[in-house]
Each structure stands twice: as structure tokens, then as C-alpha cells.
Amino acid sequence: MLKEILLRLAVYPAAFFLLTLVVLWSVIRPPKITARQSPEDYHLPSEDVTLVTQDGLKLSGWFIPKEGTQDSVKRAIIIIHGYPVEKGDMLGIAAQLHPDFDLLLFDLRYFGKSEGIYTTLGIKERLDLYSALDFLQLRGYQHIGVFGFSLGGAVALLTAAEDHRIDAVAGYAVFSDVKTLGEETYSRFWIFKKPLVGSMLIWARLLFGESPAVVSPVNAAKKVHVPVFLIHTRQDEQISITHGERLMDALGHNDKSEFYFPDQGLHGETPVDFYQRVNHFFQD
Template sequence: MSKFLFFLLGFILFLPLLNLLLGLHPLTFKTDVDPSHFGLAYEPVEFTTADHLVIRGWFIPASPSAPTPTQKSLKTIPTIVVGHGYPFDKANILRHVLFLHQRFHLLLMDFRYFGESEGWITTVGIREPLDVKAALDYLNQRGDIDTTRIGAMGFSMSAAIFVLTQDPRIRAIVADSPYASLAKIVEHQYFFVPRPLNNFMVNLTGLYARMLFGLEMDHASPEKTVHTLETPLLLIHGEDDSQIQTDHSQAIFTNANQTHTTLWLIPGADHGQAHAIAGFHYELRVLDFFTAHLN
């Protein structure tokens, strides 16, 4: 009996540590495409964060089909910063945002650790707002875009990151399947243990993150910070999401300023399937949202 209890205690103490290490240093998936695969001109770009990491991305200038834009008209076109999900890269999301290209410049970025960017760990939203701020600083320095008309579109992890960033330079946010808090994500990962023990393991994961990496898990909680967000926000979530359940977006919506926040639930959509399920209606609603708030 004592051996069993010793094993159980070791399991309870070790599993949160293992989960943390795998979460911060996951296997990554790199997508072997770039904008040229879709016939798009683009510019590889890079910028440095406040904590000295080089973040890399693609700037894809808008190319409205008619009329052919002049350089002056190009400068008046809004720009959308696009973020990817965990544990993927900017190329993974490229196909899903091509519909934005006819109306907007696009800046697709690899968050720290992922894709072509630097970083030995991901913090899944705790420090990634620094990546977004560096991207906005870069756009401010270009001189060939309207820096008063910048939006952001994120998926899963990056959807939460854009909400967390709270930078007034972002004038509109589309958040597709964001998490409400990292703690809730970790809680779901321990679904197989009883509630009191689940809470203990979540707290222990947070303690390990703080002790070993100086990370405060509570700092990644869009549901807590969204009440101060003054940026128009469109939340999109699949009703059948098996990875980040619908209640995450619902919690963010409940705590948000209702005057400029909209929640759109899409029946039959699992994680990352909202665009595929809603199709043209998805594209039209996102385009209309950005057009309304960036003009």
C-alpha cells in the first residue's frame, strides 16, 4: 500500500511538470507553402521584441482586382495582422485568410518559438503580446501604410493573444476560437482526475511555471482582461469545438464591453473548422466587420 501511495504522489507531482515542459516546448508543425504558391507577391520581414527575440513574418500588399491601385491608394488600404494557432506557423493559416487579400494588406507573423521566429519556448500567450507590439512597431516604421487603420485576426492561441495585447493601435479584432484562460486549458488537460485533485494539479502547474520560467499563468486570461478592451471585437467559435470548448468564448463575451463585442457561434464546427463550415458567410461577416471598423 505504501508503494502505491508513493507512486501516486510521484505521479501527481511529476505529471504537471511534464505537462508544462511539453506545453512550453512542443513538437511544431511547419507548413511548406508561402504566398507565392497562391500567386501573391510578398516581402519577408522581421522585427525584434522588447525581450530581444527576432520575430519573422510575411508582408503581403493588397491587390484589389479593379481598379489597379496607385501607390497613394495603397497607402490608404487597412492592414490586418494575422496570427496562427498552436503548435503551427504562419503558413498554416495562409490559405484561410486569402479572402482578406483583396481588401487589405496582410502581415502574417510567426510567434516566438514557432516557424521562422526565434525563441526556445512558447509561453502560449503570457509573453506573446510583446511579439504583437513589435509587429505594430514595425508597421509604424514602414511609411507606406495607414497606421491608423490596423486590425488583427487570430486563430486559437493567437486569438487569445490579440485580446490580451490591448494595444490601441489595433482598431478591430477577429478572434476565432480563443481560450478564456490558460488555467482553463490546463484544467481540461487533467479532465481524468477528480475535481479537488484537478485544481491542485492546475495550481501546481502554475507554480512550476513561476519557479522554473518566471511565467505567471494568470497573466494569460482574456476573460479577465477583456473588460478593459475598448477595441471592437468579433468572437467566432464552433459549437462542436472539442479542443477549446464554446464556453471559453462565451466567458470572454460575458466579461467584455457589450457595446462593441459580438459573439458568433457556428453549429457543427469543431476546432479550426468555422471557416470551412460557414464558408462564404464567414468571409463576408469578417470582411464586413473589418470594413466597418477600419474605414
Template structure:
């Protein structure tokens, strides 16, 4: 008899991530069908093969998506831009050590948390937010399972909210930042995290959301569009596996639902030609948000928008933070929403 007690390294990793259990629960069904004495009808065999192929496709692509991106040594650092920075680290509520940079300002108007996208690290957003350094302390950090931070799984916004909460905790303890008004800037997945975190933390008074998705389940369906009509089944299966393995409800915790609870001023930036996250996601988020809010469309793609005239982008972002991070609060500085 073969010895099944020894697992390969790959199976061991699957077991650690909880994927092997899901696979093994479905494997007996396949063997039961194969061991049947009677020959299965052709249509039934085709259907079974299609279902198993779809399951395998979702399992493999989902596994690759939630695993950490390839870790690379930091190439872009604040010193390359003439900025003084400090290496910082802080612990999340579930025991993950996050690492980042604190870039202090000489005469700060406030502090801004900067959140990168997927799959990336804090160096992705450094060139995009460095213009804020003249007036604001900046805290850039790597989300869990990204860059130099701890973690084995990416949850596309849900557990990453704890990372922002840990950043807020660090700011609350540092004497340079504990009494400053706080804003948050995020790009792509980081923008979605910024909205989710700010919805539950009123100490965040201004949010700049750059290219956020409104609903992650919708992004899953869009990802599987190469499957044609089967994309809906693949998306449903992926959401089921997400609930099974991550114990997270993406429908209830999507930016477009949570933004309704946001008390911070919200600036929504999105490229009309965004090929990855459609512009309609920005419109959905904007529609559900409360005042003060503004929708700022830009030209370009998901990763290269606002580059034709960076000053327009920078002026809009800086104006937003300057307006709503005034120390007396923003109740008397509200500006009307615009598109």
C-alpha cells in the same frame, strides 16, 4: 566518489530552462524520507509516491508544452495562392527575431495582423485569411519559439504579446502601412494574444477572435482531466511552476479579464462543438467585452469549423473589418452587439 560535476546533455538543457533547479529543491525531501531508519507507514508511502508522481507528470508535460514545437520547412507559401509577398523580420523588446510575410494590397483599406495558434506557424492561417488580401495589407508572422522565429519557450500568450508589439512597431515604420488603420485576426492561442495585445494598444481598432480561450489556467485544468479529481492539484502545481519559471501571472493576464480594457471592436467567433476550447470560453469573453462587439457561433470542430460554407465566415470577418477600419474611425459606424 562519483563525479557529479558533469551533467548530461538532457540535464544541461533542463538547467538552461530553469527546471533542474526546481527538481533539485524537492529531491532532498525524497532522500530524507528514504534514509529514515523507521519504516514509513504504507499510507504515507502511497501518498508520497502519488505526490512525486504528480509532480513528475506536471513537470514533464509542462516542459514538453513550453518547449518549441518541431520546426518544419514552410510548405504553404503565398505564391501557391497567387499572392505576392515579402519576407520580413523584426526584433522584439526582449531580443527575439521574428520572421514572417508581408502581403501588400493594391488599394488597401487598412492593415491586418494575422496570428497563428499553437503549435503551428504562419502557414497555418494563410489559407484562412488570404481572402482579405483584396482589400487589406496582411502581416503574417511566426510567434517566438514557432516556425522560423527565434525563442526557446512558449508562454501561451503572455510573452507573445511582445511579438504583436514588435509587429506594430514594424508597421509603424513602413511607409505603406504607417498611416493605415490596423486590425488583428487571431486563431486559438493567437486569438488570445490578439485580445491581450489590443487591450493595451488602442491603435488596434478591430479584433477578430477565432476560438480563443478565456483563461489559460482553465485550459490547464481541462488538459489534466485524465487525472480525475487530481486535475485540480495538477493545475495548481502547473500554475506554481509557471510563476516560478516564467514569472508570469496567468490569472491576472487572461483574455476574459483584459478584454474589459479593450477599446477596439470585437468579433468573437467560436464553434459550438469545439472539443478543445469549449464554447463557454467565447461566451465569457463576450460577456466581459465592451461595445461594439458581436458573438458569431459557427458549426464544426476547433480545427475545422466554418468549412461547410466558407463564404459565411469570410463575409462576417470582412464585414467586421470593413465597418470598423473605416478611416474616419468607427464612432459613427457602430452596429449593435449580437449573438
């Protein structure tokens, strides 16, 4: 009897730990959502480009030059999509910024037409953004801003803490850290949510080489000194406003940071003055 009990005590935790790997795998390999939109649908001139990351992945991108005479100082904005969509989902904001800026949109690893076995939730996506910065630098751009939605905003903050080629960051519905987001997402599992997320983070560290609990937007924000503009609706049902508030606290040292937390709007819904505010931020 005692032997059977001890065996169960050993088997059940091991089975649970293996189950968390399956859950993590479903998170980092979600069904891909294709926007099925192209720059032509928005009457935007574009060039298909391929970015190559430091770890050898090829990423699909669109370079969208603004029309008319180029400024003496070349400025561009990199636009990064969220999870689990692709670059076509960001053409709406691209169309709003296009009159004033050259733009570069690309699919993060795994998503869209880019290579990659899985997403790393921001860890290795920093390499994706590095490759976009390399591309623009080779084309002579001296001032580069980054706009990111959700995961894209997290990648922007993580990279801005390390790469000084980024002059400004704007983010919409950015999560503060994967651990908190995971515990909120799996809150229905009650007392099991913390061991579930904790085990998933252990697997993530083994797969990614770094822990998303450590390499997090909220930690990166403490090291970012360039202008930052964060937008987060208080009605967001997927990434709660507490994430925006935590990021605001982390950016307390940065007197060039701005925040807009409107009351209305679900995840991904843009406030009425959204485009105007983002454009004005990058113009400054």
C-alpha cells in the same frame, strides 16, 4: 514504521510536483507543425521580414501588400496563427482579406521559423505582437486590425487591452484562460486535474515571470474597448464553447463587440460564411 510513512508522505507530493514540470515542458515545447505553404501557393505578393521583440528574439514574418492603388489612410491587418502551427497555416484567410487590406503574418516565438526556447501561452507573445505593431507603425499605417486563431486570438485580446494601436480584434476559437483550458484538457485525471494544473501554473509563473491564470484573455477582455468579433463553433472539441461564452460575458461592457457561435464545425473548421463575416467586420 511511522518514519517510513512520513517519508512517503514527503516524497510522493514532491515527485508529483516535479512530474508537473515535465508535463508543462511538453506543453510549452510541443512538436511543431509545419504548414509547408507559402504566399506564392496562393498567388500573394510577399516580402520576407524579420521582427525583433523587446526581449531580443527574431521572428519570421511575411508582409503582403494589397495590389493596386493605396488608400489615403493606410490600413493593415495582422494575422496570428494558433498552437502549435505557424504562419503558413493562416494563408487561407490571408488570401480572402488580401484584396482589401495589407497584411502581416508572422510566427509566434518558438513556432515556425521564429526564435524562442518555448511558447509562453500568451504571456510573452504580447511582445511578439508589439513588434508587429512597431513594424507597421514605422511603415506609416494608421489603422491596424488583428485577427487571431486560438492562441493567436488570445494574444490579440491580451495585447489590445494594453496597446491602443490596435483598432479592432477578430478571433476564432479563442480560449478564455489557461487554467480552465488545462482542467478541461486533463479532465481524465479526475480528482488530480486541479492539483496537476495548479502545480503547472506555479511552474509557469516561475518560468514566465507572470501567471497565465492572471494574465488571461477573459481578464483582458474586460479592458478592451475597440470593436471585437469573436467566432466559436459549438462543436469545438478542443476549446469548448464555454470559453466563447465566458469571453462574451467579459465583453458585456463593450457595445462594439460582436459574436458568432454557429452550431456546426470542429476546431479549426471554418463555417460557410466565415470569410465573408470576418472581411465585413474589418471593412466597418
